[in-house]
Amino acid sequence: MTTVAKGAKPLLAIKGLTATAGDLEILKGIDLEVYKGEVHAIMGPNGSGKSTLANVLAGRPDYTVTGGEVLFEGHDILQLDPEIRARMGVFLAFQYPLELPGVRAWQFLKAGVDAKRIHNGEEEMSAREFDQMLKAKVDQVQIDPDLVKRAVNEGFSGGEKKRNEILQMAVLEPKLALLDETDSGLDIDALRIVSDGVNLLRSSENAVILVTHYQRILNYITPNHVHVLYDGRIVQSGGPELAHELEEKGYDWIKDAVETDV
Amino acid sequence: MTTPKVISRTATSSELDADYKWGFTIDIESDLAPKGLSEDIVRLISAKKEEPEWLLEWRIKAFRHWVKLKQQAPTWANVEHPPIDYQDIYYYAAPKSDGPKSLDEVDPEILAAFDKLGIPLQERESLAGVAVDAVLDSASVATTYKETLEKHGVIFCPISEAVRDHPDLVQKYLGSVVPYGDNFYATLNSAVFSDGSFVYIPKGVRCPIELMTYFRINQADSGQFERTLIIAEEGAYVSYLEGCTAPARKTHQLHAAVVELVALDDSEIKYSTLQNWFPGDKDGNGGVYNFVTKRGIARKNSKISWTQVETGSAITWKYPSVVLDGENSVGEFYSVALVNNHQQADTGTKMIHKGKNSRSTIVAKGISAGEGNATYRGLVKVLPSADGAKNFTQCDSLLVGDKCGAHTVPYIEVKNPTAQMEHEASTSKVSDDQLFYCQQRGMSVEDAHFMIINGFCRGIFQELPFEFAMEASQLLKVSLEGAVG
Numbered sequence: 005m006t007t008v009a010k011g012a013k014p015l016l017a018i019k020g021l022t023a024t025a026g027d028l029e030i031l032k033g034i035d036l037e038v039y040k041g042e043v044h045a046i047m048g049p050n051g052s053g054k055s056t057l058a059n060v061l062a063g064r065p066d067y068t069v070t071g072g073e074v075l076f077e078g079h080d081i082l083q084l085d086p087e088i089r090a091r092m093g094v095f096l097a098f099q100y101p102l103e104l105p106g107v108r109a110w111q112f113l114k115a116g117v118d119a120k121r122i123h124n125g126e127e128e129m130s131a132r133e134f135d136q137m138l139k140a141k142v143d144q145v146q147i148d149p150d151l152v153k154r155a156v157n158e159g160f161s162g163g164e165k166k167r168n169e170i171l172q173m174a175v176l177e178p179k180l181a182l183l184d185e186t187d188s189g190l191d192i193d194a195l196r197i198v199s200d201g202v203n204l205l206r207s208s209e210n211a212v213i214l215v216t217h218y219q220r221i222l223n224y225i226t227p228n229h230v231h232v233l234y235d236g237r238i239v240q241s242g243g244p245e246l247a248h249e250l251e252e253k254g255y256d257w258i259k260d261a262v263e264t265d266v
Numbered sequence: 267m268t269t270p271k272v273i274s275r276t277a278t279s280s281e282l283d284a285d286y287k288w289g290f291t292i293d294i295e296s297d298l299a300p301k302g303l304s305e306d307i308v309r310l311i312s313a314k315k316e317e318p319e320w321l322l323e324w325r326i327k328a329f330r331h332w333v334k335l336k337q338q339a340p341t342w343a344n345v346e347h348p349p350i351d352y353q354d355i356y357y358y359a360a361p362k363s364d365g366p367k368s369l370d371e372v373d374p375e376i377l378a379a380f381d382k383l384g385i386p387l388q389e390r391e392s393l394a395g396v397a398v399d400a401v402l403d404s405a406s407v408a409t410t411y412k413e414t415l416e417k418h419g420v421i422f423c424p425i426s427e428a429v430r431d432h433p434d435l436v437q438k439y440l441g442s443v444v445p446y447g448d449n450f451y452a453t454l455n456s457a458v459f460s461d462g463s464f465v466y467i468p469k470g471v472r473c474p475i476e477l478m479t480y481f482r483i484n485q486a487d488s489g490q491f492e493r494t495l496i497i498a499e500e501g502a503y504v505s506y507l508e509g510c511t512a513p514a515r516k517t518h519q520l521h522a523a524v525v526e527l528v529a530l531d532d533s534e535i536k537y538s539t540l541q542n543w544f545p546g547d548k549d550g551n552g553g554v555y556n557f558v559t560k561r562g563i564a565r566k567n568s569k570i571s572w573t574q575v576e577t578g579s580a581i582t583w584k585y586p587s588v589v590l591d592g593e594n595s596v597g598e599f600y601s602v603a604l605v606n607n608h609q610q611a612d613t614g615t616k617m618i619h620k621g622k623n624s625r626s627t628i629v630a631k632g633i634s635a636g637e638g639n640a641t642y643r644g645l646v647k648v649l650p651s652a653d654g655a656k657n658f659t660q661c662d663s664l665l666v667g668d669k670c671g672a673h674t675v676p677y678i679e680v681k682n683p684t685a686q687m688e689h690e691a692s693t694s695k696v697s698d699d700q701l702f703y704c705q706q707r708g709m710s711v712e713d714a715h716f717m718i719i720n721g722f723c724r725g726i727f728q729e730l731p732f733e734f735a736m737e738a739s740q741l742l743k744v745s746l747e748g749a750v751g
Contacts, residue, residue, distance in 0.1 A: 062706055063705075063706075064702055065698065065702065066698075085705065086702060086705040086706055087705040087706075087708050087709055087710055087711075090705065090706050090707060090708040091708045095706075096706050098703065098706075101703070102697075102699055102700050102703040104700060104703070104704075104717070104718060104721055105721055105722065106720070106721030106722055106723070106724035106725065107717055107718065107720070107721035107724075108721075111717070112704075112707065112717065113707075115704075115707070115708070115709050115713065115717060116707035116708040116709065117708075119707075119708030119709055119710075119713075120708050123708070155721065155724075172707065176707065176708070
């Protein structure tokens with residue numbers, strides 16, 4: 005487990021974040037600090053707001069932020085367009101990756117890489133360099149090389165779509181990866197491959213927020229911190245043992261604990 | 267035989283900033299006949315071109331037929347425009363220096379203009395592989411790459427030159443696929459056409475290079491009526507490309523062209539179009555009325571393939587068709603039609619199956635943005651003689667925004683019980699989720715739209731020669747400006 009030097013600034017600092025979808029208040033005041041090198045698991049029952057949190061951080065237009073702030077490397081990113089956040093290094097692995105008919109996966113990836121490079125004042129990557137890099141990443145995350153020649157997610161199986169998200173993450177090398185229920189709908193082999201990919205990409209220079217309903221993926225990816233989200237608030241935080249406790253006792257235990265507190 | 271290559275002329279990003287980057291006018295003194303249409307004007311055009319008697323007679327027949335039509339242009343298309351005043355149009359405008367004998371004699375200003383258009387006329391190395399015939403207003407300016415073609419017996423020249431040098435061929439085939447009485451605009455064209463391209467590929471010859479014509483309307487208030495005739499003899503092959511641009515003008519300009527393709531036994535003609543006539547401004551002022559008749563006849567075992575990318579014109583009215591006359595003949599139609607702002611397009615194809623086991627494929631992609639209206643209109647007709655005929659049709663529409671329209675009007679007439687017809691159609695919208703997905707990977711909303719639309723058109727662009735595909739993609743990008751973001 006990575007230890008964080010005292011006094012280091014958080015990569016991500018969320019303070020009092022509230023957000024709505026339409027008239028519905030979903031996030032009711034989230035506070036969270038994430039440091040480089042950390043993996044945070046956000047767990048919680050259905051409807052607790054954990055996917056909303058990941059999507060709000062990425063800037064999905066379906067949600068309206070009504071209060072609080074989100075500092076990424078010290079910059080307030082809430083006013084920034086989703087593409088700017090992406091270029092700064094925020095990556096969202098989608099729960100339901102979209103199909104883009106006719107758009108070849110490598111082309112899609114190159115556009116992302118180039119957008120980021122231009123944002124950083126660099127030149128677009130040459131076709132040759134990109135090709136070599138992509139090959140290496142394909143090997144690294146053990147994805148079928150044919151997938152990058154096909155149209156983005158078109159006709160992909162559920163597992164292939166999730167693996168493709170991990171490939172995209174590998175290629176774009178984000179500082180902060182938000183994995184939105186990446187484990188849902190995966191069989192055990194696919195889960196292992198996806199988890200291996202995440203473990204491989206984990207480093208002291210980036211951080212991962214892993215949103216999940218199930219403890220299962222945490223058998224493969226060991227988090228530094230586990231948070232339980234309930235009704236739009238983080239109601240409990242702890243180490244990896246918290247996930248095991250949830251596994252044993254279920255979410256009703258949290259529900260009861262929260263309601264007794266009130 | 268050299269491998270076919272295509273010239274490289276990709277638009278640079280700075281060029282793409284302009285609203286309509288092709289919108290400059292060339293200042294060349296035109297040789298202009300008075301406005302309006304009469305038998306005298308038809309005779310004048312014919313005289314200017316020193317045409318033989320038979321051609322003048324053919325034009326006069328067409329003109330007299332056109333008068334009988336009493337300006338009754340077809341009204342069935344899903345397009346709207348005020349009536350056209352046919353007496354307020356110039357029917358002949360040629361650059362003053364007529365008939366340049368070689369590139370050296372071409373007006374330097376014309377050459378400079380074509381440079382601006384990205385068409386290298388000079389036979390230089392970068393041009394390796396494409397023969398260009400540039401038609402400015404109504405007259406052919408120069409045809410490059412003549413010698414290479416001559417070696418193979420290929421004729422590629424302005425049709426006026428073909429009338430002079432190869433009168434038998436022209437007389438035999440002109441009007442053989444699109445007769446002068448075919449339709450209102452074709453009749454008008456037959457009376458007043460002033461130039462266009464002529465291609466002849468001898469028996470068994472595979473044309474070693476792509477042939478290309480660039481058309482441009484320069485004169486204000488002038489119509490353009492070019493006529494193209496392509497003949498592939500038995501076992502011959504040719505790939506022909508045409509590109510079109512026009513300067514930005516406040517008034518509408520009429521373009522009524524006719525293209526005839528003759529594919530004899532075992533031959534193949536591949537005809538690609540990038541149509542980028544001025545589409546009018548954002549409020550729908552000006553723009554070209556593109557009313558074009560294109561048809562090919564496919565004899566035994568032959569193949570005709572139309573690929574078109576239609577991004578320009580205020581109104582597009584065109585249905586490149588194939589008469590599948592011979593046994594085992596093949597007809598293909600691949601189309602991308604994009605409308606933005608107030609553009610209207612009613613385009614599609616006709617596949618007329620006469621021959622046994624004739625096969626046709628239609629893939630039409632319509633993209634509607636702004637307040638544009640796109641209609642696919644197609645006819646697949648199987649005559650009693652066409653045993654075993656097959657057709658596959660796919661029509662897809664993509665909507666960008668909520669003020670545009672997409673319409674599909676497929677006609678199917680089958681008179682032979684052994685025929686097999688397949689028809690697929692879809693209408694979709696660029697979804698907010700797709701856009702967010704692209705944005706989350708770093709793309710701007712504009713780039714995301716462009717990427718999704720490009721993906722939608724991919725199957726069609728694959729049918730184009732590589733460099734043309736790049737250009738088509740750039741054209742889409744420019745044409746979509748202002749529609750998204």
